[in-house]
Amino acid sequence: MEYGFLSVIPPIVAIILALKTKQVYIALLFGIWFSWLIVEGWNPLAGTLAMIEGMVNVFQSKGNTRTIMFSALVGALLIFIQYSRGVEGFINIINRKLVKLEEKKSGYSRVVVQVLATFTGLLLFVETSISSLTVGTLYRPIFDKLGIPREKLAYIADSSSAPSSILIPFNAWGAFIMGLLLTQGIEQPFSVMIASIKYNFYPLLAIVIVFIVVLTKKDFGPMKKAEKRTKETGALMNPNSKPMVSDAVTSFPPKEGIEAKAYNMIVPLLVMVFMMPVNLIYTGWGAVENASSLLNHASQAIGKGSGSSSVLYAVITALLVAMIMYFIQGIMKPKEAVTLTLKGISELMPLALLMLLAFAIGDACKVLDTGNYVANITQSWLSPELLPAIVFIVSSFIAFSTGTSWGTFAIMLAISIPMANMHGSDITIIVAATLGGGIFGDHCSPISDTSIISSMASASDHIDHVKTQLPYALIGGTVTVFMYLIIGFFG
Structure with a gap:
């Protein structure tokens, strides 16, 4: 059955509700319900029951189930490294390095500290919240001591967290x-996602801009005023600012009476990252034919491996390694391990729920054939050359308005991928434009959870953080649009 214009109403309703309520869960849930209401001929009871079955059917996909399980277990791993004082040990190592900088001249110290803060944010790509929180709380004392404004710390924490998480997607x-890619019928989602990274210009530019600003010491706009204020008056914030304060790096208290050791954090995270490509090779090994060498076989296997299986096996391996390490050190007992695992899973249940709703609305839009309808009606006036830039701009608007990049990915990939197929555009470029737009809009939005966490961890006024970060983000976003136009028209 063809639904025509009705097929675009559910995602539009979801976007409008997200804008009005700022509650992406409610917006997605209502969008799913509205989709099935249309499919069931406007019968409210049948539509509601179909919605429930639609969400149950999400788990019929093994890939979806593995992804949701992985997200929940990542919460357990984060709780483990917090409880073991691994994060604290890592912070202590960095602090010892920072003490040595005090012997250097102030100008050198300021640059090196900001570079270290940026690298810390990039290295903690496993989760944006832990990245922003760690950078903010760890570097706040030394930034204060060196007379670096709180706005600059919040900017570094914010602009190094989400970009690294999207560019190093082993998380x-x-x-x-x-x-989401699997939901849209892409058989090799890992290969497409990895191939899209080189076209994901905004996150790359966001990181480059941070390093340029730090190394050249050339700020502009509100950030320049903030630097001038701190230099002239010593004030770390504006006179009427209200800092959002978070004194804790984590949401779970570490165990008392044990020594803080950095390897309790580093080893489990390295194991998880290392095991992802290993598992990709393992799961894709049997699908490779006619490989010229063992190395060639392995490289082909990575592209054919199951991404959802790989990340799930990787986080389970990391959890087992962490448990063994902590058992040997006497940090935890089996009963504590179970308690902490359940606690960690519960803390990331909102993320798992968001994934469930995102997969469900993607499936519903597929039944309505939303993406193909939008592609068909735009085929006559929207050229393939313009599509990447348009997709980036629309994704940016949705993310800015809703404050969530994840919700944006869920809504936009269900539309942009069919449009790419219809217009004959490169899927990897369109995927990159969708993802990059979500990050850009999220960086500019005052209701973004990542921005709010960065302000809290840095004890910065939130609106001041948004104002000082906005010019840098706009430069990255504007350059990105031009780059997509250049790619579209000139290849």
């Missing part, structure tokens, strides 16, 4: 995106 972000 919940990667699993989520692979699940």
Whole structure:
């Protein structure tokens, strides 16, 4: 059955509700219900029951189920490294390095500290919240001591967290995106996601801009005024600012009476990252034919491997390694391990729920054939050359208005991928434009959870953080649009 214009109403309703309520869960749930209401001929009871079955059917896909399980278990791993004082040990190592900087001249110290803060944010790509929180709380004392404004710390924390998570997708972000791509019928989601990274210009530019600003010491706009204020008056914030304060790096208290050791954090995270490509090779090994060498076989296997299986096996391996390490050190007992695992899973249940709703609305839009309808009506006036830039702009608007990049990915990939197929555009470029737009809009939005966490961890006024970050984000976003136009028209 063809639904025509009705097929675009559910995602539009979801976007409008997200804008009005700022509650992406409610918006997605209502969008799913509205989709099935249309499918069931406007019968409210049948539509509601179909919605429930639609969400149950999400778990019929093994890939979706693995992705949701992975997201929940990542919460357990984060709780483990917090409880073991692994994060604290890592912070202590960095602090010892920072003390040595005090012997250097102030100008050198300021640059090196900001570079270290940026690298810390990039290295903690496993989860944006832990990245922003760690950078903010860890570097706040030394930034204050060196007279660096709180706005600059919040900017570094914010602009190094989400970009690194999307560019190094061995985390919940990667699993989520692979699940969405799988929902749209892409058979090798990991290969497409990895191939899209080189076209994901905004996150790359956001990181480059941070390093340029730090290394050249050339700020502009509100950030320049903030630097001038701190230099002249010593004030770390504006006179009427109200800092959002968070004194804790984590949401779970570490165990008392044990030594803080950095390897309790580093080893489990390295194991998880290392095991992802290993598992990709393992799961894709049997699908490779006519490989010229063992190395060639392995490289082909990575592209054919199951992304959802790989990330799930990787996080389970990391959890087992962490448990063994902590048992040997006497940090935890089996009963504590179970308690902490359940606690960690519960803390990331909102993320798992968001994934469930995102997969469900993607499936519903597929039944309505929303993406193909939008592609058909735009085929006559929207050229393939313009599509990447248009997709980036629309994704940016949705993410800015809703404050969530994940919700944006869920809505936009269900539309942009069929449009790419219809217009004959490169799928990897369109995927990159969708993801990059979500990050850009999220960076500019005052209701973004990542921005709010960065302000809290840095004890910065939130609106001041948004104002000072906005010019840098706009430069990255504007350059990105031009780059997509250049790619579209000139290849």
